[in-house]
Amino acid sequence: ETGVTQTPRHLVMGMTNKKSLKCEQHLGHNAMYWYKQSAKKPLELMFVYSLEERVENNSVPSRFSPECPNSSHLFLHLHTLQPEDSALYLCASSQALPLYNEQFFGPGTRLTVL
Amino acid sequence: AQKVTQAQTEISVVEKEDVTLDCVYETRDTTYYLFWYKQPPSGELVFLIRRNSFDEQNEISGRYSWNFQKSTSSFNFTITASQVVDSAVYFCALSEANTGNQFYFGTGTSLTVIP
Numbered sequence: 001e002t003g004v005t006q007t008p009r010h011l012v013m014g015m016t017n018k019k020s021l022k023c024e025q026h027l028g029h030n031a032m033y034w035y036k037q038s039a040k041k042p043l044e045l046m047f048v049y050s051l052e053e054r055v056e057n058n059s060v061p062s063r064f065s066p067e068c069p070n071s072s073h074l075f076l077h078l079h080t081l082q083p084e085d086s087a088l089y090l091c092a093s094s095q096a097l098p099l100y101n102e103q104f105f106g107p108g109t110r111l112t113v114l
Numbered sequence: 115a116q117k118v119t120q121a122q123t124e125i126s127v128v129e130k131e132d133v134t135l136d137c138v139y140e141t142r143d144t145t146y147y148l149f150w151y152k153q154p155p156s157g158e159l160v161f162l163i164r165r166n167s168f169d170e171q172n173e174i175s176g177r178y179s180w181n182f183q184k185s186t187s188s189f190n191f192t193i194t195a196s197q198v199v200d201s202a203v204y205f206c207a208l209s210e211a212n213t214g215n216q217f218y219f220g221t222g223t224s225l226t227v228i229p
Contacts, residue, residue: 042222
C-alpha cells in the first residue's frame with residue numbers, strides 16, 4: 001500500500017449504530033487530519049493530530065470521537081449520528097505541522113446515515 | 115464570512131479550450147499560503163501548487179498556470195488546451211501563518227471537459 005488509505009470506502013449506518021472509520025498513511029508523516037466534505041459546502045477541517053496528540057478540535061460534536069494510536073493510524077469513531085452527518089470523510093497527512101505544508105489525502109469514506 | 119470564494123460552481127469546456135478557475139481569498143494576515151487541489155472522481159484530493167504571500171510571481175507548470183494578485187486578493191488557475199483528464203473538482207485553499215493549524219477550502223469548481 002502506498003500513500004493514504006481509508007477503510008471502509010462506503011458505510012451505511014443507522015442513527016443508533018456505532019462504527020469506526022480507519023485511516024492509514026504509509027508516508028512516514030507526523031501529522032494527520034480528518035475533514036468532512038458535504039455537498040455544496042467547503043471541506044471542513046474536523047481534527048488535527050501531531051505526533052499522536054490532538055492539537056485542534058474545530059467545534060465538532062462529541063458524537064465524533066477521533067483516536068490516533070500511532071503516527072501511521074487515525075480513527076474516527078462514530079455513534080448516535082444524525083442524517084446531516086452523511087458526507088464524504090477524508091483523511092489527510094503531512095510531514096508535520098503547520099498546515100501550510102503539503103497534505104496528502106486518502107480517497108475518503110462515503111458515509112450515509114439513515 | 116467565507117475566507118475562500120470560488121464563485122464558479124460548474125464549468126464546461128470543449129477539449130483544447132483554455133479555462134480559468136477563479137479564486138478570491140480574504141485574510142488579515144501578512145503571511146499566508148494559497149493552494150490549489152484537484153479532486154478527480156476517485157475522491158482523493160491531489161496537491162497542485164502552494165504559493166506564499168511574499169511571492170507574487172506567476173507560475174507555469176506544463177499546461178497549468180497560476181496568477182496570484184495580492185491587489186485583488188485573487189489566485190486564479192488556468193488550464194491551457196484542456197483535456198478530458200482535466201475533468202475534476204478543483205479546490206482553492208488558504209492557510210494563515212498566525213493560525214497555522216487551520217486550513218480553509220473554497221467550495222470548489224467542477225470542471226467538465228467535453229471531448
